[in-house]
Amino acid sequence: MTQGSAASVPAGRSMRADARRNRDRILAAAETAVAEHGAEASLEEIARHAGVGSATLHRHFPSRQALLEAVFHDRVEILCAKARDLAASPDPGSALVTWLRAVGAHAASNRGLAASLMRGARDGDSTLGTTCHTMIIDSGGELLTRARQAHAVRPDVAIADLLKLVNAISLAAEQETAGAAETDRLLTLALDGVRPQGVPVTGPARTRGGGSRNT
Amino acid sequence: MTQGSAASVPAGRSMRADARRNRDRILAAAETAVAEHGAEASLEEIARHAGVGSATLHRHFPSRQALLEAVFHDRVEILCAKARDLAASPDPGSALVTWLRAVGAHAASNRGLAASLMRGARDGDSTLGTTCHTMIIDSGGELLTRARQAHAVRPDVAIADLLKLVNAISLAAEQETAGAAETDRLLTLALDGVRPQGVPVTGPARTRGGGSRNT
DNA sequence: TTGCAAAACGGGGTGGTCCTCCATATCGTA
DNA sequence: TACGATATGGAGGACCACCCCGTTTTGCAA
Numbered sequence: 116m117t118q119g120s121a122a123s124v125p126a127g128r129s130m131r132a133d134a135r136r137n138r139d140r141i142l143a144a145a146e147t148a149v150a151e152h153g154a155e156a157s158l159e160e161i162a163r164h165a166g167v168g169s170a171t172l173h174r175h176f177p178s179r180q181a182l183l184e185a186v187f188h189d190r191v192e193i194l195c196a197k198a199r200d201l202a203a204s205p206d207p208g209s210a211l212v213t214w215l216r217a218v219g220a221h222a223a224s225n226r227g228l229a230a231s232l233m234r235g236a237r238d239g240d241s242t243l244g245t246t247c248h249t250m251i252i253d254s255g256g257e258l259l260t261r262a263r264q265a266h267a268v269r270p271d272v273a274i275a276d277l278l279k280l281v282n283a284i285s286l287a288a289e290q291e292t293a294g295a296a297e298t299d300r301l302l303t304l305a306l307d308g309v310r311p312q313g314v315p316v317t318g319p320a321r322t323r324g325g326g327s328r329n330t
Numbered sequence: 331m332t333q334g335s336a337a338s339v340p341a342g343r344s345m346r347a348d349a350r351r352n353r354d355r356i357l358a359a360a361e362t363a364v365a366e367h368g369a370e371a372s373l374e375e376i377a378r379h380a381g382v383g384s385a386t387l388h389r390h391f392p393s394r395q396a397l398l399e400a401v402f403h404d405r406v407e408i409l410c411a412k413a414r415d416l417a418a419s420p421d422p423g424s425a426l427v428t429w430l431r432a433v434g435a436h437a438a439s440n441r442g443l444a445a446s447l448m449r450g451a452r453d454g455d456s457t458l459g460t461t462c463h464t465m466i467i468d469s470g471g472e473l474l475t476r477a478r479q480a481h482a483v484r485p486d487v488a489i490a491d492l493l494k495l496v497n498a499i500s501l502a503a504e505q506e507t508a509g510a511a512e513t514d515r516l517l518t519l520a521l522d523g524v525r526p527q528g529v530p531v532t533g534p535a536r537t538r539g540g541g542s543r544n545t
Numbered sequence: 546t547t548g549c550a551a552a553a554c555g556g557g558g559t560g561g562t563c564c565t566c567c568a569t570a571t572c573g574t575a
Numbered sequence: 576t577a578c579g580a581t582a583t584g585g586a587g588g589a590c591c592a593c594c595c596c597g598t599t600t601t602g603c604a605a
Contacts, residue, residue, distance in 0.1 A: 131572060134582060159562065168584030173564060233502060269519075276516055283502035287448060287494050301491055301498075304484075305520040346601060349553060374591060383555030388593060 138175050140165040145186050153289070154183060154227030183231040184247050190225060191232075191247045194218055198254035208267025211258045212306055215281050218251070219302045222285035223295040229285035232278065251278060268309050280305050353390050355380040360401050368504070369398060369442030398446040399462050405440060406447075406462045409433055413469035423482025426473045427521055430496050433466070434517045437500035438510040444500035447493070466493060495520050 130138075144165035148156035158179065162172040176182035197217055204210035222229040232247050252274060259274045281302060288298040345353075359380035363371035373394065377387040391397035412432055419425035437444040447462050467489060474489045496517060503513040 131581060133571065137582085157562070158564090162584095169563080170565075170584055171582075174582080179563090272519065276519065279502050280499065280516060280520060283498035284495065286501065287498035301495060304487065304491065305495060307522065309519065309522075346552060348600065352554085372591070373593090377555095384592080385555055385594070386553075389553080394592090 134175075137165070137167050137171055141167060141172055141175055141182075142185055145182055149183070149186055149227045150225070152226075154179075154230040156227075158182070180231070180234055183227060187225065187228050187231050187247055190221055190228065191250050194221060195250055195254040198258055202257050202261060206267075207258070207261035207265040208310070211255075211262040211268065211277075212309075214255065214258055215277055215306060216299060216302060218255075218278070219281045219285055219298060220295060222282060223288060223298040226289055229282040229289060233282045233286070272309055277306075277309065349390075352380070352382050352386055356382060356387055356390055356397075357400055360397055364398070364401055364442045365440070367441075369394075369445045371442075373397070395446070395449055398442060402440065402443050402446050402462055405436055405443065406465050409436060410465055410469040413473055417472050417476060421482075422473065422476035422480040426470075426477040426483065426492075429470065429473055430492055430521060431514060431517060433470075433493070434496045434500055434513060435510065437497060438503060438513040441504055444497040444504060448497045448501070492521075 141161065144161045145156070148161045148164065158172060159169055161182075162169045165172070172182075176185060194214075194217060198214055201210040201214050218232075222232065232251055234248065255274045255278060259268065259272070259277065262268045263270060284301045284305060285298055288301065356376065359376045360371070363376045363379065373387060374384055376397075377384040380387070387397075391400060409429075409432065413429050416425040416429050433447075437447065447466055449463065470489045470493055474483065474487070474492065477483045478485060499516045499520060500513055503516065
């Protein structure tokens with residue numbers, strides 16, 4: 116079911132039993148390795164730990180990116196589902212923020228996720244399937260559109276901007292020894308700049324006057 | 331003395347002529363290589379291109395980080411000098427923002443700078459000299475303190491937060507094929523959250539509201 | 546100028562990475 | 576059961592960071 120995940124290989128239903136078994140083993144090993152060493156984990160070691168040859172790993176996942184996407188596919192789907200839920204929220208502004216923070220939280224607790232989400236169809240290797248990047252972009256785009264219609268965000272902000280922001284922060288926090296709490300703090304900080312005129316997300320509409328006037 | 335840059339090696343006054351010559355060559359080659367391939371440039375190739383053996387490179391710069399710091403040392407100093415200038419500004423709030431954007435601009439136009447600034451004394455290898463990280467933190471801290479005294483920034487924001495934000499964005503923009511303009515746009519967006527009028531997303535209870543008497 | 550010890554050098558080795566070929570083993574089916 | 580398609584993994588090539596150690600260069604002092 117869910118394992119239609121295959122983001123890299125013919126990988127359809129017609130997969131030999133042993134192939135699927137190895138694929139799952141690789142994925143499990145990769146999950147562990149990535150959690151421990153981040154997105155730069157050694158592929159060789161993943162293969163070793165999965166008990167398969169390196170060639171097998173490469174056949175299943177032609178690129179590191181493909182492997183990462185498979186590893187994170189389920190998590191990304193959870194985020195997309197969450198976006199769908201939130202799209203029905205009566206408060207599109209805070210729905211968007213809630214979702215972005217959820218993305219940040221996931222990225223913070225899954226080393227490498229941020230990096231994976233960042234790299235989109237960049238290298239043109241995406242033709243094989245929907246990448247994490249586009250999945251997330253699509254899901255978030257919906258939320259942003261609604262938030263914009265509700266005038267809860269600046270009109271000049273794109274979903275790509277927001278996700279880049281979220282991922283950038285997660286990535287940065289990942290490199291340092293910062294906890295999830297700090298990541299969220301930074302994120303909150305950054306997201307405050309997204310509202311138009313400083314309309315508080317959670318509270319009554321407060322106008323942020325001249326804005327720069329103070330400084 | 332500017333070239334006291336040596337962030338990695340005894341590197342003092344008593345340096346043999348050939349050693350200094352090689353050091354400079356390596357630095358020049360590294361500058362080119364990093365500009366072209368980013369912070370992950372091959373050290374071997376840098377040594378080759380500099381016309382020295384790889385051992386020599388490693389003697390002068392025991393780690394990649396040490397090399398990067400030496401490469402960016404001058405640029406970081408420029409930023410620190412700018413911070414000193416801006417510290418005298420009558421408008422501490424915009425001085426801080428101006429400086430942060432300058433940091434962002436530098437990071438955007440120097441591949442690897444952001445990553446270099448990010449990694450602080452992290453690995454404990456810093457005992458050899460003042461790292462880019464701490465130099466920048468110190469310089470920016472001054473600006474932030476003044477801005478805070480002028481109530482131009484939230485009191486709960488640390489300079490490390492702000493720099494992390496700036497660097498995160500630069501890093502993200504660096505990975506994608508984004509131009510400097512986009513980087514600045516994202517940065518401006520994020521920095522808007524720093525001004526005190528904004529109500530924190532998470533803390534509705536927080537009554538800093540008094541500050542915005544306007545409108 | 547010459548001699549010499551200390552300093553710097555760099556070739557080559559070690560052990561690691563990613564990735565590819567192709568002879569072999571395994572699977573699913575007729 | 577037999578066979579062809581499919582999947583496998585070890586060996587090997589190209590690259591990398593980093594280190595050991597015999598050799599060369601330098602600067603100073605006689």
